[in-house]
Amino acid sequence: MEFTELYLQAKKATNPRKLSKTAQCGTVGAALLTDTGNVYVGICIDTACSMGFCAEHAAVASMLLAGENHIKKLIAVNHQGDIxxxxxxxxxxxxQISENNLDTExxxxxxKVVLLKELLPYDWRNL
Known part of the structure; x- marks a missing residue:
């Protein structure tokens, strides 16, 4: 699967909406592709007290629920379509979900695609 398809799935997941006076969701969507070819999608939840979480966390939770933890590709997109x-x-x-994820694209x-380990050049586990 190409990033174009993952982009479309992440963008489709976005749907900004207010949940309450202090919470909103859906301004960012994420899609990940596992090493087995499955795609998992998630959205962000933002709260006034910083108790929410990123869209990547939601996508990972769905992946873990399905029994997987090795991510091959990942993309996050805001509701305007920006990567x-x-x-x-x-x-x-x-x-930390899998040591193999350091090679996630x-x-x-x-x-512009980089490996996760390039985003963590001084990972505390390898020092």
Missing amino acids: LSPCGRCREFLS VMVGDN
């Missing part, structure tokens, strides 16, 4: 690089928390989270911009 987003994973935040530092997500980078670390993804790397991550789209960080238009036609």
Whole structure:
């Protein structure tokens, strides 16, 4: 599967909406492809007290629920269609789900793909 299809799935997942006075969701969607060829999608949840989570976390939760943990490709997209690089928390989270995920291809911009380990050049486990 190409990143074009993952992009479309992540973008389709976005649907910004207010949940309450202090929470909203759906401004970012993420899609990941596992080593077995399955795709999992998630959206972000933002709360005033920072208790929400990123779209990548939601996609990973779905993947783990299905019994998988090895990510081959990952992309996150905001509701306007911009490709987003994973935040530092997500980078670390993804790397700890499976050591193999350090070789995950991550789209960080238009036609720009890097390996997760390139986003974590000084990983604390390897120092």
